[in-house]
Amino acid sequence: MHLAYPAVLSALLFCTGLYGVLARRNAILVLMSVELMLNAVNLNLVAFDVWLSKTARDTLHSGQALTLFTIAIAAAEIGIGLAIVLAVHRNRGTADIDKLRDTAEGHETDGTDGTDSDAPAAGSTAEKAEATA
Numbered sequence: 001m002h003l004a005y006p007a008v009l010s011a012l013l014f015c016t017g018l019y020g021v022l023a024r025r026n027a028i029l030v031l032m033s034v035e036l037m038l039n040a041v042n043l044n045l046v047a048f049d050v051w052l053s054k055t056a057r058d059t060l061h062s063g064q065a066l067t068l069f070t071i072a073i074a075a076a077e078i079g080i081g082l083a084i085v086l087a088v089h090r091n092r093g094t095a096d097i098d099k100l101r102d103t104a105e106g107h108e109t110d111g112t113d114g115t116d117s118d119a120p121a122a123g124s125t126a127e128k129a130e131a132t133a
Contacts, residue, residue: 006047
């Protein structure tokens with residue numbers, strides 16, 4: 001088999017995953033898209049390892065070893081990522097990325113014009129900065 005076939009398939013998988021990361025709003029779908037991108041990288045690593053092992057006398061299979069490490073890291077990433085998404089969904093009631101705000105800020109949007117409904121006055125931020133200093 002030629003190297004072009006898995007390389008083209010890998011490029012298509014990576015582009016599909018990149019589109020999913022950029023276009024999706026659900027956090028679980030974004031995580032699935034990241035996994036698709038990692039699988040495209042794994043396919044590339046194995047394809048180039050096989051291609052290089054045909055030309056070299058050494059058959060270390062370093063691409064396949066890197067693929068195993070990538071699979072292990074991806075499994076840990078998806079486990080931690082899903083745990084975070086489930087915790088956020090329990091607390092906020094949604095997994096929509098656009099609706100989630102930084103929890104440390106505590107801002108709520110009213111949804112009409114994109115401005116904060118409970119934005120503090122300019123003087124109160126200076127007082128808050130002095131109180132924390």
